[in-house]
Amino acid sequence: MIERIRGTLIDKAPTFVVVDVSGVGYGINISAYTAAKLPDAGAEVTLHTNLVVREDSMTLFGFADTTEKSTFLMLLDVNGVGPKMAQRILCGVSPADLLNMIASDNKSALSKIKGLGKKTSEQMVLTLKDKAATMLQGLCNLDGSGVTSMGKLSGAKMEAVLALHTLGVKDPAAEKAVAKAAENLGDHADAAVLIPEALKYI
Numbered sequence: 797m798i799e800r801i802r803g804t805l806i807d808k809a810p811t812f813v814v815v816d817v818s819g820v821g822y823g824i825n826i827s828a829y830t831a832a833k834l835p836d837a838g839a840e841v842t843l844h845t846n847l848v849v850r851e852d853s854m855t856l857f858g859f860a861d862t863t864e865k866s867t868f869l870m871l872l873d874v875n876g877v878g879p880k881m882a883q884r885i886l887c888g889v890s891p892a893d894l895l896n897m898i899a900s901d902n903k904s905a906l907s908k909i910k911g912l913g914k915k916t917s918e919q920m921v922l923t924l925k926d927k928a929a930t931m932l933q934g935l936c937n938l939d940g941s942g943v944t945s946m947g948k949l950s951g952a953k954m955e956a957v958l959a960l961h962t963l964g965v966k967d968p969a970a971e972k973a974v975a976k977a978a979e980n981l982g983d984h985a986d987a988a989v990l991i992p993e994a995l996k997y998i
Contacts, residue, residue, distance in 0.1 A: 798856060802842040808834060811887065813858065815841060824858035827886035833860040848879045857883060866931065867891040874923050876916055884911040893958055898928035902954050953978055955987035956994055965998055973997040 801824070803817035810831055814821045824843060826834075834841060843858035844865045857879060859865040864886060871882040885894065888909040897905045898921055906917035953974055960970035977993035978985060985993075 798845050798847045800842065801845050801856075801858065802840070805834060805837050805839055805841040808837050811883070813841075813843075815843065815858075822856060824856045825883055826858045827864065827883055828888075829864060829886055829890050830858060830860040846879075855879065863931075864891045867894060870924055870927055870931070871920075873927075874916070874920050876919065881911055885909055889958070890961070892932075893961060895928045895932050897954070898924050899932055900954065901925065905955055905958060908955075952985060952987040952990055956990040959987065959991050960994060960998075963995075969998060970994075 801815055801817060801822055803815045803822070805813060806816045806821065807814035808831070810828060811826055813824050813826055813831075813834065815824060816822075824845065826843075830843070843860070844862055845859070846857045846865060846868065848855045848857065857868065859868060868879075868882050868886060871877050871885060872879065877885075888911070889897070894906075894909075896902075901921050903914070903917045903921055906912055906920060907914050912920075956974045956977070957967075957970045960973065961967075965973070973994040973996075974990060976997045977990045981989055981993055
């Protein structure tokens, strides 16, 4: 198996790159999460990889870090989720946010990810909830980022935090802003009113 590739990034598209390694160009499928972390074409790049072998094809998937790769492999345990769908899911949400959604049983947020429906979201939580919680704990232990804190949020608060993430607001600032908004508006406020209120505290 090809577990990692290091070489020169010679072509870069939103979900596909070509990396030159000693004169051989490897075509690698990537997520939007990974694409955002890559340098410009011409620079050296290292990607963690997973080679998916089918009867009629060999497809290489690349990841910016081991967390994304582990999340991708975990998604393949879900009935009905193949490599391409796992890639699409990771194009719509970061690995940490996805793990938080699964660990906190937030099917509502999951079903809003492009390519996921209610049935698949429910199956994902049923299959992966314990694994996701374990991975989140590992992330917290590794980098001290407190990434597991969002797993304690639920419903509208998590949706509001995720919305702030899409606007470029990172944790813990996003979580603190939403918490402040919830204090002002009440715990039963929905995401539509929490988001603009939270933006006042960024």
